[in-house]
Amino acid sequence: MSDEEGIRLQKVLASAGLGSRRHCEQLIEDGLVEVNGRIVAEQGMRVDPRRDVIRVDGARIPPPRRHLYLAFHKPRGVVSTMDDPQGRTTIADFLGRRSREGLFHVGRLDTPTEGLLLITNDGEFAQRMAHPSHAVSKTYVAEVEGVIENVTLRRLGRGVKLEDGPVRPDAIKLIQRGGTRSIVQVVLHEGRNRIVRRMFESVGHPVRRLSRTAIGPVKLGQLPVGEMRELNGTELGALIDLAGL
Numbered sequence: 001m002s003d004e005e006g007i008r009l010q011k012v013l014a015s016a017g018l019g020s021r022r023h024c025e026q027l028i029e030d031g032l033v034e035v036n037g038r039i040v041a042e043q044g045m046r047v048d049p050r051r052d053v054i055r056v057d058g059a060r061i062p063p064p065r066r067h068l069y070l071a072f073h074k075p076r077g078v079v080s081t082m083d084d085p086q087g088r089t090t091i092a093d094f095l096g097r098r099s100r101e102g103l104f105h106v107g108r109l110d111t112p113t114e115g116l117l118l119i120t121n122d123g124e125f126a127q128r129m130a131h132p133s134h135a136v137s138k139t140y141v142a143e144v145e146g147v148i149e150n151v152t153l154r155r156l157g158r159g160v161k162l163e164d165g166p167v168r169p170d171a172i173k174l175i176q177r178g179g180t181r182s183i184v185q186v187v188l189h190e191g192r193n194r195i196v197r198r199m200f201e202s203v204g205h206p207v208r209r210l211s212r213t214a215i216g217p218v219k220l221g222q223l224p225v226g227e228m229r230e231l232n233g234t235e236l237g238a239l240i241d242l243a244g245l
Helices: 009-015 021-029 096-101 123-130 150-158 195-202 233-242
Strands: 033-035 054-056 059-061 069-074 104-106 114-120 138-145 160-162 165-167 171-178 181-188 207-215 228-230
Touching: 009 021, 009 033, 009 054, 059 233, 069 233, 104 123, 114 123, 123 233, 138 195, 150 160, 150 171, 160 195, 165 195, 181 195, 195 207
Parallel strands: 114 207
Antiparallel strands: 033 054, 054 059, 069 114, 069 228, 104 114, 138 181, 138 207, 160 165, 171 181
């Protein structure tokens, strides 16, 4: 790309929501901006935002959006498909007018499980995100039967054997226990079917209720059940990095 091609870097940064062009010029002057792994040393550089990898203070700036990237709070009882021959409620029932935009879900959640699902019409992004080699972490909050003891939490943290192989969480933390239940947060890179439920069943604490609260940097937060929102630039940039795009 010649110096006369592309878009001025400060304009790209401003369009990504990083402030005025003058503020973006200051970011460049402060040595906080890099393009394709090199710190930008002077103003006026032109870039192709669709192809060049641009970072500000280490954070990836996503390319201009040609696709939709949504976070969806799946309710319990909703099937993780776009169409169900049995006539059950599916993700498509919540898309409204967006259903005409060729959207599909990235991964899935069991029908009884609620929480965060990613929805997109970007096939390459979805394929990369779902591939085990990229190991995107997923955070769950599980309400389980019984008072789970510290020795059991340590056992889970060391890993347990299931019928299809061992599983070891990246992190496990007790949130609450008492009475007839305990609430535990689990972080996993695993994507096997019913993996969290089977983990707790293996130590005698069946799951009563399960919610996925985060996928990598994307958090469910206060998103109401059954609602969806577009990913912000920081979330999308981090996911693009994780997906190796």
